Amino acid sequence: MDILKFGGTSVANAQNIKLVIDILKNKKNKLVVVVSAFSGVTDLLIQAAQKAAALDNDYKVCLQQVNQKHSNAISELINKNHQETVFDLINIQTSQLRTLLDGCYLVGELSLRTSDAIVCYGELLSSLIVAEAINQEIGNTSFKDSRSLIITDDSFGKASVDFEATNQRIAAFFDENKSQIVVFPGFIASDSKGQTTTLGRGGSDYTAAIIANGANAEILEIWTDVSGIYTANPRVVKQAKPIDYISYQEAMELSHFGAKVLYAPTIQPVLKSNIPIIIKNSFEPEAKGTYISRQTISNGNPVKGITHIDKITLLTLEGSGLIGVSGSSKRLFEVLSNENINVIFITQASSEHSICVGILNDNADAAKIAIDKAFSLEISQGRIDPCIVEKGLCIIAIVGERMKNHQGLSGKMFSTLGKNNVNIRAIAQGASERNISAVINEKDVKKALNTLHERFFEDNTRQLNLFVMGVGNVGEKFINQINQQKKFLRDNLKINIRVIAISNSKKMHFDEDGIDLKDWKTTLKNSSDANTEKFISNTKAFNLRNSIFVDITANKSVSETYNQFLMQNIAVVTCNKIACSSDFENYSNLKNLSRKYNTPFLFETNVGAGLPIIDTLKNLIASGDKVHKIQAVLSGSLNFIFNNFNENSTFHDVVKEAGVLGFTEPDPKIDLSGVDVMRKILILIRESGYQMELNDITNESFMPESCLETNNNDDFFASLKAKASHFENIYKEANDKDCRLKYVAQFENGKASVGLQFIPKDHPFYNLEGKDNIVLFFTNRYLDQPLLIKGAGAGAEVTASGIFADVIRIGNN
Known part of the structure; x- marks a missing residue:
């Protein structure tokens, strides 16, 4: 038996559901299909419930949108002679949903129990429709409500599974069920009293794993909209690529630290039964995907992936009153546990002077109040400081099963971040050495992920991001030389140059993905008006790794901006002689800033054009x-x-x-x-x-x-x-x-x-x-x-080549 779970994007509309059916047609084993809610439906249900509880009549609009999504799917998927039967099934469910929402509106309240009862309809409605569509195309298909098999406690919102009772029910069901395909709604379950519970956002993956474990399946396939688990988030790191093979433990680490393609609890049930998981792409079914099992196949790289968690708050409890006092950590974690606050990150100084934990931003205010209250005596006596709260942070982590066998990975990670001026607020590494985690400023996450991915996965290819001011005679030659040599630099020096911005005295243009240099003049001509202050602010705001400001002007005001770039870890390459021949104090300051922030400041072309x-x-x-x-x-x-x-x-x-x-x-x-x-x-x-x-x-x-x-x-x-x-x-x-x-x-x-x-x-x-x-x-x-x-000490071509040489020096550094 194979278990296949299809996510919200895979069943977002009739067209996508037809792709799902095509995938099922190529399967030979008995199949269990677990279905998420149609894309966007769960959010609509949550909005409807919140509006109803807030006495906002617009909850009916949300309900109408939910109904419309499912009506459209039925109309496009189901044969006309059978549509009425399916509409009747759906209408029964939506009528119950409407009653629940009306009740919230009448009492002006939304409990976790009622919320679970409402949001469950996303999966119920989608799975009923998908089951009918599969039966129509393939036949011998039945529907089974997961609530009758998966038993949990009554922790509404994110219930814990009673595996003993659940496994017994699953095994008994499949002993009797004769259908070739059985469709289950994901995400939902019930407690021992039969009340609807949910398994947490992303819980459809978990549902599939629970059924796979109970039915002793051969494989669990998670079908989504990406071709596996990637080396980093492909939406943030364009060069990220799918990981072919990964261990359960590596997958758990990556999913815990934000790899959203797999819900973290999914792995635990199949890990016990040694059931492999494969992550596949519904829209590219021929793609290999990621195979997850007990074994990890190494390609020589000890790091398997880089991931992150956004919207983190760092809580720090410190003071002399913690030193040598047993139970301080226990008290802190009990406080957070009592507030139902999940701790994502922990680090403690060896001096015992401080304890640092990372939690989600949403819990920060409640956590501070609770901690300060619990330690109020020590705070009043001055032995412990009030809890320090730092928001606007994120956690980044490198993950790999074989990292423990390789020396120097921490050094590579932190030096790589340091070279790009990414400040590290806290560090943690587990005894298993499967991950190294660091807390950084949220604004630096994109640069950090790309920098680390470049360091560990891109064959040491270094991407340089250029912001070029002054594309006149020399500047034009410089741009043309880059365009001519891009392939050579990539193949031979492992340097990938992208021009992100160009400007002359009249126009400027920015493109975060890199400007197409084949027709850059036309692009610039049709761009926004030049503005030096905006050019500088945009360059800093992009916050790209290995950024280089290239000044090909003879402008005094431009030369006076170098300090702003150097302090932001943006290298400066210039043929403009004004800065280095200005007051010695300014010259010396620029050199000191370059050393302080480890930021290159190169001006070879100030003397002798391209001569060294x-x-x-x-x-x-x-x-x-x-x-x-x-x-x-x-x-x-x-x-x-x-x-x-x-x-x-x-x-x-x-x-x-x-x-x-x-x-x-x-x-x-x-x-x-x-x-x-x-x-x-x-x-x-x-x-x-x-x-x-x-x-x-x-x-x-x-x-x-x-x-x-x-x-x-x-x-x-x-x-x-x-x-x-x-x-x-x-x-x-x-x-x-x-x-x-x-x-x-x-x-x-x-x-x-x-x-x-x-x-x-x-x-x-x-x-x-x-x-x-x-x-x-x-x-x-x-x-x-x-x-x-x-x-030769003059001329646009040789001057441009000198500027180019400085850029390459930075790439080779």
Whole structure:
């Protein structure tokens, strides 16, 4: 005999019930079919009862909706020549239901006993209809009211089963019953007096297990709307996948900690009889599902699943009055038991100074009142503090039968959460070591589950979630490079990059599932207006794991937001030089925040675009070397300009060309004034371990004051034409000395300067071509021959590649 239970979604409507019948047609053994209420009906019945007790006449509306759902199913499922008989059966039940609701309305009261009597009609009505539909299609089908077989105590709302009496009745029934298929309503039972009781929400699974145990069935199949128990909640963790095999104990742990696909008490009856359970999908019957038995088949991963319980309150009882006092824990748990409050989570400090328990939010207020009352004497004497209540929490747990045989799992779990700034409020691990549980803030649950799933189940693939501000020339190249390299990174570096947000000066767009980069420009064009504050607040509110804010602007106000991201454990990657060349106090604060929150703050492209200048410098300092002197050509744009400026071209035309090629900043005065180079050398000085401000650097400008005082680009370029002879004279002087013009930055003996220099042929800078940069580091280890870094230091493509490299550094960390 096989037991098949079909959940509410599996019998939500006539179409779904037809799928159930198709599943039954392929079965050969004698079948027991346990049916839940139609989807949504139990909630409607609860609402109707509550409204009736509150003297709200709208309970009749709820009742009408219940009737309509079942009438529609009958009309679509049952042959017309037999519909009248089925409607008569249903009308008898709904008439009794109406009488109960009218009674609640008249007395203005709803007891647990009456509530059970009302909500039972969800399963009664659905099972009667399903039984008739199966009999019509397959034949030899009968209906049996579970209340006549399953006997419980009179704890209405969630009754306890009398298994001895129940098993006797079930065995006797099946000894006499000759039907090929028997349909039972799930969830409902009766006490020894024949009064209707219920087994708790999700109790239809339990009903099926009880019958399987009593009838000594071969297998229990739980048919639902998902293809088994998943490694995590697939609605929260998109990468979650079904678990093929799992032990009873693992399934119990997962269901206890919130895996809603299986009602926790279901396992106990079949565990005793060693009856396997299989979780199947009514809408994908060919899917393998999850097989639950005494044995667990390992795939090498000791962790079988990750789960959580929402809406948890943490109660903490602490004080010196607990230390060495026997019975304190007993008193606490007795108080909660007397209030019928279920304790989900327990932890106690080894010092005995505090006891911490987790309960559902709904019970928090009653629990505090009861605990403070029970310990009132100790509280009044100051030996114990009043009960501390912390709401807005949840419990996350990793579960696996073989976890006890593997070292370091706790470390992996907690370090993974810590790296993503998920604060842990309490920790518990049972002696069986089948689960490790932690209490965290409810707002972090999605990030925590995804982070842990990535760590334990995704072949060490790390997902990076990018929030990109500034998708102009460089930004466009950056997005295109990501799109081009996504598959390579996933296959070779185990990095999965998703762009969650993009913004330019006019528009911004967010997509939590990742923006399709094939047509991102059109997407952005049709999106909402850009708003920096909203962009920041949305980025923080998404609270995604491995979040990275990418600043590809030259905007001062944007650079002033980095601290907000770093404090929220959102990494910052930027080519914007303003933050790191701002006041030393701000620069130092950003670096400290990065260390404090273990959040990457990377700005390789601040100097040398895609050249590994800052990274090389960091490695020198980290390995104990010390920088004494720096000489550098740090402006690719100025190097391009002076390499192309000659007697055949005007200074104006060359600067214009550099802007078109993307070598200069949007405001070319930033490059030509020397400010950009000052910022770059300042950043190198600071990264070398020295404290310096921007105004400490001497700027030997070659630009006429009248050019620098212009207010817009048009006036600036006009001034370049007006001062053409000034630039021609500079070029002529260099040419007469057989030198080349290079804009050089220097640091030595605590002093720094930038300015245009005449470079002779024997100097390393003389042959620096195109838009190249060059940096010479003179250090303890590189005294006579400096460490030299040289290469393209300007251009949208190389700058974008430098930003991309910083993102990959984070992915590899």
